[in-house]
Amino acid sequence: MLKRILAAAVVTAGLLLAAPAAANADVYTSGAPCxxxxxxxxxxxxxxxxxxxxxxxxxxxxxxxxxxxxxxxxxxxxxxxxxxxxxxxxxxxxxxxxxxxxxxxxxxxxxxxxxxxxxxxxxxxxxxxxxxxxVSSSGGSGLAATGSVIAEWALWVGGGLLVVGAVAVAIAAWMRKVRSS
CATH class of the missing domain: 2.60.40.10 (Immunoglobulins)
Incomplete structure (x- = not known):
């Protein structure tokens, strides 16, 4: 039973980490503004x-x-x-x-x-x-550039690790409960 739960957790984690890669598989220009x-x-x-x-x-x-x-x-x-x-x-x-x-x-x-x-x-x-x-020579719109400096893949990896950690804690708690009874 534990092997099945662990296998399901691994497959789920793999799917969570692979989904963003599949969504970004198409190569195209970002079309950034000039x-x-x-x-x-x-x-x-x-x-x-x-x-x-x-x-x-x-x-x-x-x-x-x-x-x-x-x-x-x-x-x-x-x-x-x-x-x-x-x-x-x-x-x-x-x-x-x-x-x-x-x-x-x-x-x-x-x-x-x-x-x-x-x-x-x-x-x-x-x-x-x-x-x-x-004449204004400041350039740009006058607004500060406040974009994210964290890569999107890093957020997905971090989220995936949190999910895997939560599953591992749940499995450990369940195992303690099974062993104590």
């Missing part, structure tokens, strides 16, 4: 769009486009539409120079040819006659 180094800039200045590793498929072809009030004059290396390959780790960096006549909100959008992932960033452009002291 970011821009500044949220507000002067007309004629350059913004840098950064996509972290895993945003795109490795060496994937990305079509970048820009839109805004004077979107035809946005320069991304050579034109308003620019195609380039992501790095081997799925990251990318793009420098975008906005026209000197720009004002309002401009959107830079990348579309992955393989993954189909779409990533957009927006930049608010102040007219050229606005003083530089009103």
């Amino acid at each position: 970011s821009v180094d500044v949220s507000t800039i002067q007309a004629g200045d350059t913004a840098t769009v950064t996509c972290i590793p895993g945003t795109w498929a490795p060496s994937e072809l990305i079509s970048w486009t820009g839109s805004g009030i004077d979107g035809a004059n946005i320069r991304m290396a050579s034109s308003v539409t620019f195609t380039k390959h992501a790095n081997a780790d799925g990251s990318d960096v793009l420098h975008v120079t906005l026209p000197s006549s720009a004002s309002g909100v401009y959107t830079i959008t990348g579309v992955g040819a393989t993954s189909g992932h779409v990533c957009s960033v927006s930049v608010t452009v102040l007219p050229a006659d606005t003083t530089a002291s009103t």
